[in-house]
């Protein structure tokens with residue numbers, strides 16, 4: 227079977243698959259650098275790593291245009307990168323430098339970038355559900371054909387505002403897709419302790435088109451997202467995509483001893499059996515989209531790129547003191 | 557419309573009509589302005605302030621929402637960031653509590669947090685004021701909550717003229733602005749020119765000139781202060797009434813200069829007296845007019861109780877012409 231040539235469908239999408247693979251690597255290497263910066267006490271504050279969940283951000287964002295909108299969460303680096311942000315300006319922001327996306331005023335949890343339609347990461351759980359819905363409202367009123375994607379963790383299912391805006395989105399038939407990343411834990415609590423009933427039913431109750439997908443399979447995420455995005459774009463209304471996934475690291479970089487809320491074995495199983503990058507690499511090789519060597523080289527290039535981005539961020543200056551009171555008002 | 561440009565125009569309309577005119581004019585001027593709220597369309601709000609707007613602008617621009625203050629306010633923040641100028645209608649000022657995360661953590665911060673890259677040009681219209689026998693959850697004046705948050709602007713008009721000019725400015729402003737209307741004032745009539753005009757934010761207005769004492773008053777308290785000033789005049793005390801009109805930005809200079817001139821000041825605001833607007837303004841005057849003051853600055857606001865229903869009790873909780881008159885007389889040593 228492995229000796230067969232790639233199918234026409236695979237060839238047609240080879241470029242896309244390789245770009246998605248590259249984007250997932252970018253997120254992983256980016257986050258490894260973040261962890262390193264934290265461990266070496268070079269980064270102020272904390273950060274919430276997206277490692278393990280790369281297929282969700284990439285699978286969804288690859289279905290979007292640059293002008294489409296996203297909102298992100300405290301665990302947002304992956305979404306920002308997948309939507310097109312540059313790693314150097316992101317690292318600069320993480321280090322509180324003036325060259326950063328938010329001039330150093332936002333930090334890890336608030337990266338925003340109008341150029342890529344990123345309305346901002348949000349440190350209030352579910353804090354951006356209104357914003358994402360409002361961006362879809364504008365898209366409809368201004369008839370600019372854009373869609374809006376609201377990334378949330380499953381912890382956000384506990385916030386009432388989510389149900390308010392899903393109701394509004396369906397009533398107004400807005401082009402918004404709520405992408406719920408169920409990584410099983412909100413901080414240190416298993417979702418089954420906080421989430422009654424059926425998650426998808428919460429969305430279908432309002433009439434949203436809802437689907438559930440293996441969030442470790444980037445092709446599956448992509449295909450499901452594509453359906454919801456296409457529906458939204460042609461005016462058929464909002465969608466909800468539940469992505470089942472796992473974060474490899476702690477809730478944040480400082481959450482090291484985790485046995486009291488999840489076992490090492492569980493972590494190990496996800497990492498070895500369900501890694502979205504390793505499994506996708508295997509598939510790419512099987513399908514003859516790329517060779518092992520090509521993927522290794524790509525990996526090395528992306529890793530170097532991330533190291534260079536960190537070097538840039540380390541060298542670039544902090545904001546000057548007189549900037550503290552700038553940008554309070556537009 | 558030639559008759560509208562007559563400069564001697566003495567037209568009088570109500571506060572509610574002034575608000576409606578401001579909204580209609582701005583909606584004609586800018587197609588991105590839209591209104592979201594509960595019962596805003598066919599009903600035109602319980603106070604009928606928006607009556608007629610649906611007919612002129614249609615359902616796409618005057619949108620009835622579910623009873624989801626957080627949801628539609630959040631939606632407005634996102635819409636504002638992406639090209640619209642939404643106006644959200646929060647039926648009673650007491651319900652702003654439901655919108656706090658959207659206003660305080662989202663709207664107020666998006667500009668700063670994004671390093672100036674995003675902005676949220678939106679207006680929240682809501683009410684304040686007691687003495688309507690509406691009890692504890694429909695009578696509060698919670699504007700100080702928003703004054704406490706950098707990134708928001710807060711407007712408290714006290715006349716139809718100010719209401720129209722300030723609301724038009726608010727809609728054109730690139731920041732989230734909260735506009736508090738005293739619900740007892742909707743029927744108040746006043747001069748409002750028919751011609752297009754706006755009023756700047758951060759400019760106080762001297763509603764009455766005087767020499768002996770300054771009454772700084774906001775919103776509902778402006779009429780109270782003017783009534784007290786008339787009573788004071790009868791006993792030979794000349795009171796100056798100054799209305800800041802916008803609490804942020806705040807025209808500190810005009811307030812301080814008035815107190816320096818009269819050497820005495822009472823600050824009146826219908827919000828809670830504790831930790832409220834009166835405390836902020838009194839401290840500014842105390843510092844800015846220190847060498848010219850003949851008495852400590854006095855503050856008068858709502859009593860520190862939930863607003864009671866029973867009329868004789870409710871009336872005790874807010875300053876009245878009589879209580880202001882007494883306080884001013886005492887301060888002037890009469």
Ligand SMILES: Cc1ncc(C[n+]2csc(CCOP(=O)(O)OP(=O)(O)O)c2C)c(N)n1
Pocket residue numbers: 274300301349350351378379380381382409411412413477
């Ligand atoms: C409104 C609010 N409450 C609590 C927190 C503290 N907090 C930060 S992240 C988090 C867990 C979020 O879990 P989830 O949404 O599943 O996202 P995950 O961290 O798993 O990606 C909590 C409780 C917060 N930031 N905002």
